[in-house]
Amino acid sequence: MTESELLGPRAHGEPCGSAVLKAVAEDFQVDEVLDIPLAGEGEHLWLWVEKRNLNTEEAARRIARAAGVPLKLISYAGLKDRQALTRQWFSLHLPGKSDPDLAAAEDEGLRILKRQRHSRKLQRGAHSANGFRLRLTRLTGDPEQLEARLQRIRQRGIPNYFGAQRFGFDGGNIHEARHFAQQGRFPEQRNRRSRLLSAARSLIFNRLLAERVAAGSWDRAQPGDLLAFTDSRSFFPAGVEECSDPRLAALDLHPTGPLWGRGESPAAGASQALEQSAAGGEALLRDWLVEAGMEHERRILRLPIGGLTWHYPAPDILQLEFVLPSGCFATALVRELVELAEQTDTACGF
Structure with missing residues (x-):
């Protein structure tokens, strides 16, 4: 694809x-922004790690091996690029243990820049x-x-498409997801299941967003839309009054699209019809997501x-x-x- x-x-x-x-x-440099004050004590050791040409999962495996702990005790907020220079947080669960020697994990591809104790582990999606x-x-x-x-981009933002990398090389994740959907089953491996379900949801979202971009309505609200603030996962319906909210022009508030799951889209009117149509174009993946028990969520259409x-x-x-x-x-x-x-x-x- x-x-x-x-x-x-x-x-x-x-x-x-x-x-x-x-x-x-x-x-391509990426720095994770994590607004969590660390306590300085606790049974979790947090590491600020710089990695080069190394993906997040392999970095976690290196840290686990060096620390002599199971991989399941290593946590991180999100996946970062392999072909890049990135800095992100990891945490190790070390109840009753002192800080381990992690020198074996480090080389030109991975450096530990900072270490600090905290009372809780790092949760997925915790970075802002x-x-x-x-x-x-x-x-x-x-x-x-x-x-x-x-x-123009600074003033108006851009369509919040999921990037092509979400779908794998030549859309391989979508091909694989369709294969499982046709058979009415799901991958047994948790990471693989998550990756394919995520790709399927992302494709339906991109289909809807593409329709809004073509219609010129990706960056403005219309009655029936569901609106959300940039950094919020909650949303609320747009009536005529909400469509003229000055926070839309300020790029603080945005129309949203569906991350497909169980139940009908909570949008209304023409917005709901367009979302149903976009999902209907990928009916196999849509029904597979519902069967997987995914909950309906929202994602902003416009990215400031x-x-x-x-x-x-x-x-x-x-x-x-x-x-x-x-x-x-x-x-x-x-x-x-x-x-x-x-x-x-x-x-x-x-």
């Missing part, structure tokens, strides 16, 4: 040029955001056009880009810095700006 099949139309027009992302790991520093190299394009596009700044370290290099809520994809921003000359696995963490 191609990227256009997995995502949808761009909101801000055709790419302004082309570039390479991730020529080296340092071109991710900070990014991206460097686009071998850049081609008109600088004035690029400047105008970046200003926090603190977006940019500069040119060299004429053919553009460096971007910004912050995104957890679960959102930095490549969705890059896609609205340039065409990538080399598509690679990139994610913002989720």
Whole structure:
């Protein structure tokens, strides 16, 4: 499956040029933002870890081996890129034990930058955001056009598509999910099951968002929508009055789309009909998600880009810095700006 099949139309027009992302790991840097004050004592050891060209799960396995504990005692808030330079938190459950020697886990691909005790383990999804520093190299394009596009993105945000990497190489996760759905069964391995169910939900969301982008309604509310604030998982219905809420124009409040699960979409009117239609286009996956017992959730359709700044370290290099809520994809921003000359696995963490 191609990227256009997995995502949808761009909101801000055709790419302004082309570039390479991730020529080296340092071109894609991610810092987890975790607003949790650590107690300094407790039976959980928290580690601030820098990893290079190493995925989160392999980093966890290294830490577990070095600490001499089962992998199930290692926790992390979210998955981070392999082909990147990332910094994120891990926690180890060590009741009644002193801090272990973790030197065996460290090399040029993994460094432990900080250690601190806390009373609780690190929960999945506990991080509030991710900070990014991206460097686009071998850049081609008109600088004035690029400047105008970046200003537009900063002012209006972008469609909050799930990135192509969510779906695996050539959409492999979707092919696999459809295979299980056709057989009416689920993977036995927990991680594999989670990965495929997540890919199926993400595809239905992207289908709905693509319809809203094509209609020009991805960044504005309409009666029947369900609205949510940028960093909130709760939502409320939009009537005529709510559709003119000034917080929509300020990019604090957004229309949402479905993360499919049991029950009908709580949207109403034309919004509900469009969501039902998008899910109906993937009826096999829709019914599979319901059978899996997934609960209906919501995701904002418009993604505001926090603190977006940019500069040119060299004429053919553009460096971007910004912050995104957890679960959102930095490549969705890059896609609205340039065409990538080399598509690679990139994610913002989720």
